Amino acid sequence: MCSLPNESFSIELQQLDADDVSGRKQRTEWLLNSPAQPSFCNELINSVTETVLPQKNSKQYGGGAVFSFLQGLFPILSWGRNYKANMFKHDLLAGLTLASLCIPQSIGYANLANLAPQYGLYTSVVPPLIYAVMGSSRELAIGPVAVVSLLLSAMITEIVDPAVDPIAYTSLVFTVTFFAGTFQTAFGLLRLGFLVDFLSHAAIVGFMGGAAIVIGLQQLKGLIGINHFTTKTDVMSVFKAVFTSFHNETLSPLNFVLGCSFLIFILATRFLGKRNKKLFWLPAIAPLLSVILSTLMVYLTKADQHGVKIVKHFKGGLNPSSVHQLQFNGPHLGEVAKIGLICALVALTEAIAVGRSFASMKGYHLDGNKEMVAMGFMNIVGSLSSCYTATGSFSRTAVNFSAGCETVVSNIVMAITVFISLELLTKLLYYTPLAILASVILSALPGLIDINEAYHIWKVDKMDFLVCIGAFFGVLFVSVEIGLLVAVSISFARIILDTIRASTEVQGRLPGTTDTFCDITQYPGATRTSGILIIRINSGSLCFANATSIRERMLKLVTEANGSEENTKENVHFLVLDMSNVMSLDTSGIAVLEELHRELVSRTIQLAIGNPRLRVINKMKTAKCFEKLGKGWIFLTIGDAIDACLSLKIADPSSINC
């Protein structure tokens, strides 16, 4: 008989009574008779149905069901009935504040998207109205946003140069918007809301930071008053263009002076607004105020004749139809659809991130799939009425929130106000200097750069930080798409790396417990049982990518346990493999388990498997793996496995090679 370490073993011995054995056998029986899993086809169908079909509320039929369906599609039917005059007061104030910020921003973003200024205002009329009827967020301010405008201009300019053929360019923008809307609606209807998650939080932080700097650099054109600017967005091209224009063009310093002074004015009001919460309206109306003041100044001083660049053409009136401008049979259709897809995803990501963060502040839940349908529908309708891709704006949503909006009615108020300005005020905007639009955009950018969050990400998770700076530098030095691609690739590579780098841990019994087994690295107090090595696979899947390395680690651990000083008294006779973490197993994993078993047998070590999961058990059954490993050596808990090992040791010590 082997010489056994006394204390821990004698405790274990006492537990080995008849009851235990029968209980253990019963539990193994339960394990082996786990319910069969649905077949692959059923599982696939279930998974698709679960994703595609919305959860039905089975309690309603007939008219109630129709109304409930309509309520789901048009949330206004739910909250509209409880809408009170008191709420409208708040919404009116918020809507007007929003409009005063929205008008200059819309014109600026249209400029950034290489479109005529009225298209920005159009985009602030139709989409907010549609969203007000279909959307479920109460704070989201809908309209054109900086990042999507940048995306459109950066990607469509590669197909058609807006300076050469502005009409074809505008048609392409509407077509892209139509595609974006269609994709968004489709994602929502197919319940593919999870696609938005592919841009992780870290990726968004990096991407937004990079995009803000790129957008800022694009404003140099208006701020300095350059005629020949680059169509590329990366830092190098922009600096080169600025450098060239300093040499070749005669630039009027008036543009720069005008832009900078109003930028300082807007930033100063923002500073005041932050210091005194009651003055929240001041930074919100400052951009509009700047536009009005600067337009007046230019008009009165005739500065446009002294080199100050002005907006000039500005078509007023209601959104015209753009149905005939959609192009579905050009040579660039594939390209346009791709741009639509990218814009759809980026727009959704921004809107849902913003919407969710404000919803969670007010304590309600936002259904990503419903939001997608609403956004998609508003963009489809938008593309037919001369709007470009709209989404939820971060800066304006924050203003809407601080202005005390109660419901999405503030968006309606804003849309009506913008519509009235389109009808009445556009002629007054003829003299608006471009430099002011640049400074309005520039003033909105600091909100997109979140250095604190980047630092937090760096501190918590270095790989996430890599995603973040990957997106940042990708956008900054290559292009917007490459930045996104880099971020998504690193994110997914990390998932694969986590699987490849799967580790194993040796477990020990936690003092004071009968069968709680824990990582001995994490809990240095946990004690090993002599002659038995408990190893847990620390990976959700045992597959081709990690199976071989996991096997080699286990064999190394066995060798180490046999060779270490404290264990020289007794060699390892049992390897208990805790499979509770392993959720999926492929054929390579099964092959490795069988190989491991063979190699352990050649070292006279018995392999016991503890707590395999449903999916794993069913797969091992199909592969006839239990026949090879020995059916008696599968246990529901690690405690059971160890009891079985110990009882075998006592019953037949000669079988163990000390």
Next chain:
Amino acid sequence: MCSLPNESFSIELQQLDADDVSGRKQRTEWLLNSPAQPSFCNELINSVTETVLPQKNSKQYGGGAVFSFLQGLFPILSWGRNYKANMFKHDLLAGLTLASLCIPQSIGYANLANLAPQYGLYTSVVPPLIYAVMGSSRELAIGPVAVVSLLLSAMITEIVDPAVDPIAYTSLVFTVTFFAGTFQTAFGLLRLGFLVDFLSHAAIVGFMGGAAIVIGLQQLKGLIGINHFTTKTDVMSVFKAVFTSFHNETLSPLNFVLGCSFLIFILATRFLGKRNKKLFWLPAIAPLLSVILSTLMVYLTKADQHGVKIVKHFKGGLNPSSVHQLQFNGPHLGEVAKIGLICALVALTEAIAVGRSFASMKGYHLDGNKEMVAMGFMNIVGSLSSCYTATGSFSRTAVNFSAGCETVVSNIVMAITVFISLELLTKLLYYTPLAILASVILSALPGLIDINEAYHIWKVDKMDFLVCIGAFFGVLFVSVEIGLLVAVSISFARIILDTIRASTEVQGRLPGTTDTFCDITQYPGATRTSGILIIRINSGSLCFANATSIRERMLKLVTEANGSEENTKENVHFLVLDMSNVMSLDTSGIAVLEELHRELVSRTIQLAIGNPRLRVINKMKTAKCFEKLGKGWIFLTIGDAIDACLSLKIADPSSINC
């Protein structure tokens, strides 16, 4: 006070004594004071060192260490000292059998690789000798193989057409071989053995099957005697080329008759060899016999003047140097390096798969990294001595094994035999018909197609089967590289999908145990505790890709538990989140945990976290997550968490909103 279900609760009450509480607190203390993890940089450095540096045997110094190092590099130093005359008898027999199979196969494979026939024989001389000194497998038969020959010809033909410029083509083949060897050596030295695992077992089965058919189709050229064949490898191109040549060329049926009759002869001997194990040498020498017989027949009947295509040029003598043929400054260097990388990986995958399966039959272990260095070195030396990429051949290794080889000396015997034939017999091969070479290759192909294994994969794992047929059809209908790419992409997409599709499970207490909690789907006998919902995250990582969907599933489970018939008596007051599966957590995961906590608070449900792992705890500490979730609600085991929930319920029932 809430009305509580009696039975289970009263049992739980009895366990709530003072000891339990102090034990639980102590365990939480252990958990929160888990040892800090090494910093990111340290972890990175450790991981790299562990991968790159071989495990040192610290007990040896000085001369011993040098000898041990040399023994590691040249395993012949270990086994050579115990080599006995008795073993040589077996090795001599195996080596001669091997050579008789190797000579016709090498000529055929050289033909497949679009090289002059002597290069195949050269490749069977130098690489086996180098491997004999450096390799650690005892059975592996080294030389040219079908799949690598196909890869080389398919990929290099795209750069240089061998029909137009055979000298440039041959130079490129040597350069590719040099790169392949360099990559292999580098992988071995950097201990990147895991790279070989990226081609999963399923991918290899599919790839080999597809490659076998493609190789077989390529043999139609020799078998039918076509002059103008396609350089592409996909099925469509080959059939088109065959069809065209039937129309445009005058084909001699003699080629086909000759090839088919000897193919039938070889297959018949194989059938005999399988029926009677003692005749194992018959299928092994049948190819050589066919070559000799058919050459004689052509020579005697002058059939080459009647349309039978023959080898013609065959340069004899020892391998000439090819140092001057390596091209490192061509325009195709990048392309050549890429081909070298693909060949290196495919060659290693085949050799290591074959080597490992025979090693595990004989019960010894093969170190992948050492094998890589040996293979890399043999290919580098090979590329300098007119050899193309060599690796371990599946069919010849099986013959070597059944011929009873004892050590790698059989490779030396084979190499010497091939060398002697090169010196003496090459002139005799002038009249060898090309159709015979085709039938020698064709006869080796069925071994590469493993339909049984494909069926097994289909039964066990549908996703693995998708990888398998992806590789198969990719190779068959597009190209060899695309087939590999498809297989690797599907394999990795599966890992990502597994993470995205992460599920949650509701756990219950297993009857007859105090704190074993199991999936209630897997163990229908497990009972829930009233008022407490235990949810386990079934994923190795809680990250951007699955965090939102996991949160929504959990909230849905909470809603369901509150609404279900059996639980109407009591709502859920505690959600115990079992995190024992979660090995990695990113910033999105942390954000979702905090959001979940906030949403649960708004539903007056307390979140308790059970068994977070070392890495997760440290990350949550850095992110100051415990401060937000409540430090008192983290527990080492699920049992502890439930005890804490129950004791709170008793101590302060008013705090619970029934």
